[in-house]
Amino acid sequence: MTGNLWGYGEQDGPSVWHKNYPVAEGARQSPIDIVPHQASHDPSLGPIVLNYDKCTSIKIANNGHSVVVEFEDSDDRSVIQGGPLGNPYRLKQFHFHWGGKDCHGSEHTVAGKSYASELHLVHWNAVKYKTFEEAATAPDGLAVLGIFLETGDNHRWLHTITDVLYTVKFKGSVTDFKGFNPKCLLPSSLHYWTYLGSLTTPPLYESVTWIVVKDPIIVSEKQLGKFRMLVFTGEEEDQRTRMENNFRPPQPLKGRKVRSSN
Ligand SMILES: O=C(NCc1ccccc1)Nc1ccc2c(c1)[B-](O)(O)OC2
Numbered sequence: 456m457t458g459n460l461w462g463y464g465e466q467d468g469p470s471v472w473h474k475n476y477p478v479a480e481g482a483r484q485s486p487i488d489i490v491p492h493q494a495s496h497d498p499s500l501g502p503i504v505l506n507y508d509k510c511t512s513i514k515i516a517n518n519g520h521s522v523v524v525e526f527e528d529s530d531d532r533s534v535i536q537g538g539p540l541g542n543p544y545r546l547k548q549f550h551f552h553w554g555g556k557d558c559h560g561s562e563h564t565v566a567g568k569s570y571a572s573e574l575h576l577v578h579w580n581a582v583k584y585k586t587f588e589e590a591a592t593a594p595d596g597l598a599v600l601g602i603f604l605e606t607g608d609n610h611r612w613l614h615t616i617t618d619v620l621y622t623v624k625f626k627g628s629v630t631d632f633k634g635f636n637p638k639c640l641l642p643s644s645l646h647y648w649t650y651l652g653s654l655t656t657p658p659l660y661e662s663v664t665w666i667v668v669k670d671p672i673i674v675s676e677k678q679l680g681k682f683r684m685l686v687f688t689g690e691e692e693d694q695r696t697r698m699e700n701n702f703r704p705p706q707p708l709k710g711r712k713v714r715s716s717n
């Protein structure tokens with residue numbers, strides 16, 4: 456049973472990741488604090504276009520850091536394009552980051568405001584690269600759509616995910632998860648901020664064009680609470696560590712420009 460290389464605890468969390476992953480102190484790290492009035496409005500930034508109608512979800516899994524839904528990505532059946540992107544990028548997976556309480560949990564912040572959670576829809580540039588792994592190390596390899604989650608009313612579709620979380624409680628557990636289209640998790644408006652950044656978890660590769668959607672989706676406290684019944688640890692481990700606060704805090708902007716769609 457391999458120990459965990461990194462985590463979100465005192466001994467293995469974001470403040471010590473740089474020891475094994477020196478790029479943690481690099482020039483284009485994520486997440487960041489987005490300051491709307493300092494973002495430059497770029498009229499040449501077109502709308503984000505999602506072609507998810509043929510997307511094929513395969514499974515939902517607990518990877519010891521988050522809960523991930525994986526998609527079939529052997530062809531261009533589900534892609535994101537437009538906006539800052541020069542090519543279509545293939546949907547590979549989505550996952551969430553959340554807090555132990557509603558007052559924090561997102562990775563990106565907006566003028567210092569944290570949201571309760573953040574959804575990441577991960578896509579890779581299959582036009583220029585042969586595999587996700589290759590794309591993940593290239594400066595234009597990945598495009599991640601970030602969606603904020605705020606607590607309020609029940610989200611009418613999130614139950615499709617929260618109802619099955621008990622089947623992936625432990626690290627390493629996987630369950631079939633077919634027929635789910637993540638388009639149902641998007642807010643009505645896709646106005647966004649975009650900037651060049653990185654994975655927010657080790658290996659922290661600086662390969663992500665971030666597209667952070669301005670409007671949050673609303674989910675209930677009860678729905679969000681179900682994410683907190685997941686655990687970071689495997690079933691065979693005696694330690695039961697509740698999966699929460701799996702977010703990296705904002706990183707230095709280091710001169711980067713954040714652009715805003717209209
Ligand atoms: O795919 C990941 N790891 C596996 C891996 C395999 C091969 C090469 C590199 C990485 N990680 C990862 C991917 C995308 C995002 C994040 C983490 B995120 O920052 O949390 O949100 C966006």
Ligand SMILES: [Zn+2]
Pocket residue numbers: 550551552575655
């Ligand atoms: Zn993420």
